[in-house]
Amino acid sequence: NGLGARRALVVGTSGYPLFILANLVPTWYTMVPASLYLGFTASLIWVGQGTYLSSAALSHARENSLPEGQTLGNFNGEFWGAYASTQVIGNLISLALLRNGKDGGSVTGKYLLFVVFLGCMIIGIVLMCLLSKRDEKRHNDSTHSSFGAMLKYIVAPLKDQKMILLIPLIAYSGLQQAFVWAVFTKSIVSPVLGISGVGGAMAIYGASDAVCSLVAGRFISGLHSATLIVSVGAILQAAVLFWLLLFYSPMEGLVSAAVPLFIGALWGVGDGVLNTQLNALLGLLFKDVKEAAFAQLMVWQSGAMAVIFFLSPSITLHAMLILMATALFISFGSFLLLTLVGVEKPSTMRV
Known part of the structure; x- marks a missing residue:
């Protein structure tokens, strides 16, 4: 909120090249600080992304008299x-640069891969510096004039019924993304296709x-249309899990x-649905407090x-599937339940 969405995007990118550089000399003393810093900057870039994209979309809708x-x-x-x-491009690049190496690629291939990334x-950083100004509503400094005021601003979305009902789905969107990265590749792809097959499976998942993201985005017009689209993704992921x-x-x-390739394709549908619908709904339902809403998304x-x-290193695949289901x-x-409540008006929370 202090930086504004555009500046937050630019500052937020700084963690990613630092993390890539740390991978060139992977030790405890390089990877751990780089990971901590990446976690901090990722919060900036993704809250800034949701805020900026929503502001740009709403501004475009007003300028062209389009449905929000x-x-x-x-x-x-x-x-x-x-x-x-x-996911497709990155995995194909990885496959091309690491294909001749043993156990995931030669040292030269890994260095070349990180240099390309x-x-x-x-x-990407240069392009973000060129972003145009959009309708960014900035709160005045009194928002954070005291610790109490800052705390009130942070927890404000949790007082809204819409956010409370969205939080479980937001949390699940994080669970299902981590599941495909940490469990699917290790316990389902690798035993069948080997380590070399992970890149291909994840490329299909990304495609x-x-x-699905492009298609799902075209059909949303509000809460009820989003419910239908999310239902399709949820049913597909439930079918995979069971x-x-x-x-x-x-x-x-x-x-x-x-x-594994077929499972990856189905799981990608669910991920595309959740990403597009959750971000669009937060922008639509929380127009006046976008920063706080997207911060809750990241939390x-x-x-x-x-x-x-x-959990993934210490529990079985069976237990993980039960947890996900x-x-x-x-x-x-x-x-x-959020759909039944039928609240599509923008949030009017006061912070």
């Missing part, structure tokens, strides 16, 4: 579609995610090799990701 819900859906669909496409990051829980066992053969999403990464059931039920 549909415009937010289009903007988020295009952004998250482009974002998910990096660093170049992409520098291009499905990108296409099939893995009840029927899946690694086998040999062509059909078995295709299973619950990142916290849920951390839970999966902490339970979380999906609770979060989707809460989201349906």
